[in-house]
Amino acid sequence: MPELPEVETVRRGLERLVVGRRIDRVEVFEPKSFPVDSDTWVETVGTRVAGAQVVAARRRAKVLILDLDNDHSLVGHLKMTGQMVVRGQENWGAGHPDDSLLARLPDRSTRIDFAFDDGSHLFFNDQRKFGWITVVPTPAVEQIPFIARLGPEPFDPADFPEFHRRIARRSRTSVKAAILNQEVLAGVGNIYADESLWTTRLHPAQLVADVSTDQLRALYTAAAEVMTLSIDLGGSTDRNYVDAEGNKGSYLGFAHVFRREGQPCSRCGTPIRKTKVAGRGTHFCPTCQQTMPATARRPTQH
DNA sequence: CACTTGACCTGTCCGC
DNA sequence: TGCGGACAGGTCAAGT
Numbered sequence: 001m002p003e004l005p006e007v008e009t010v011r012r013g014l015e016r017l018v019v020g021r022r023i024d025r026v027e028v029f030e031p032k033s034f035p036v037d038s039d040t041w042v043e044t045v046g047t048r049v050a051g052a053q054v055v056a057a058r059r060r061a062k063v064l065i066l067d068l069d070n071d072h073s074l075v076g077h078l079k080m081t082g083q084m085v086v087r088g089q090e091n092w093g094a095g096h097p098d099d100s101l102l103a104r105l106p107d108r109s110t111r112i113d114f115a116f117d118d119g120s121h122l123f124f125n126d127q128r129k130f131g132w133i134t135v136v137p138t139p140a141v142e143q144i145p146f147i148a149r150l151g152p153e154p155f156d157p158a159d160f161p162e163f164h165r166r167i168a169r170r171s172r173t174s175v176k177a178a179i180l181n182q183e184v185l186a187g188v189g190n191i192y193a194d195e196s197l198w199t200t201r202l203h204p205a206q207l208v209a210d211v212s213t214d215q216l217r218a219l220y221t222a223a224a225e226v227m228t229l230s231i232d233l234g235g236s237t238d239r240n241y242v243d244a245e246g247n248k249g250s251y252l253g254f255a256h257v258f259r260r261e262g263q264p265c266s267r268c269g270t271p272i273r274k275t276k277v278a279g280r281g282t283h284f285c286p287t288c289q290q291t292m293p294a295t296a297r298r299p300t301q302h
Numbered sequence: 303c304a305c306t307t308g309a310c311c312t313g314t315c316c317g318c
Numbered sequence: 319t320g321c322g323g324a325c326a327g328g329t330c331a332a333g334t
Binding site for chain 2: 032080081126128130171239
């Protein structure tokens with residue numbers, strides 16, 4: 001569930017709450033969440049993490065990066081149910097609303113506990129254990145294969161040609177599958193894919209080959225607008241997601257199709273439909289978003 | 303290569 | 319009530 005807007009919201013929280021703090025010790029409750037060779041474990045935790053001060057909180061697509069003052073960085077991916085929550089004396093337990101997902105920490109889903117020397121903690125929680133955090137030399141972050149292959153994020157119009165080049169290579173797949181591919185458009189996940197496609201009136205199953213350059217440009221722009229709005233609203237909380245303080249995001253209250261099956265389309269009133277495209281639950285308006293047959297796009301021949 | 307499917311996990315929800 | 323199964327979605331490995 002954490003897509004670019006959720007990760008960016010977490011990043012902003014970490015920038016405010018942990019940059020400047022020094023890690024005193026690290027406790028790993030789930031080794032799978034901190035995949036480091038056991039032979040180098042003591043060195044990794046003892047000299048690369050413990051004792052280091054956090055100097056910056058960065059993000060690339062859905063990847064979080066905490067730079068340390070020893071030329072190493074913590075690199076993390078929340079995958080579906082990961083959380084990065086900070087607790088200090090000022091906000092530990094008491095004082096949180098009753099519906100807080102994280103009134104008490106650590107909890108059953110806590111996989112890693114970063115304890116700072118001022119008594120505060122950064123907890124990495126992950127119900128489903130898909131997420132991970134690792135340590136790499138800071139200059140090597142961009143060379144992690146997954147990060148090196150990422151396509152552009154949609155925020156800079158100057159990057160549209162690169163997006164276009166990459167998506168054009170996948171002409172025989174659905175437009176939804178294409179934009180979910182992080183090598184094509186970085187940061188988009190299931191929620192913002194559906195919302196962007198609704199905005200541009202594109203059917204999720206339409207083949208890339210049948211989408212015009214103008215439509216691709218509109219889709220690229222819509223992805224940026226939808227995700228920018230979501231960042232402003234603290235992201236989307238479907239079930240698990242919370243920011244670095246444990247707060248939920250409110251974007252889904254403004255979503256047009258995601259999780260709105262059966263409810264009227266805000267443009268035309270047609271009930272939103274849910275199907276499966278690219279192996280994912282997919283929401284769309286069957287009236288506004290109609291697949292254009294390939295033949296209808298050709299000029300009439302005479 | 304491009305593209306699709308299954309695996310990784312756990313909690314929740316639905317039908318019986 | 320309990321239980322089995324479907325489902326949720328980000329990415330990778332293995333398949334076509």
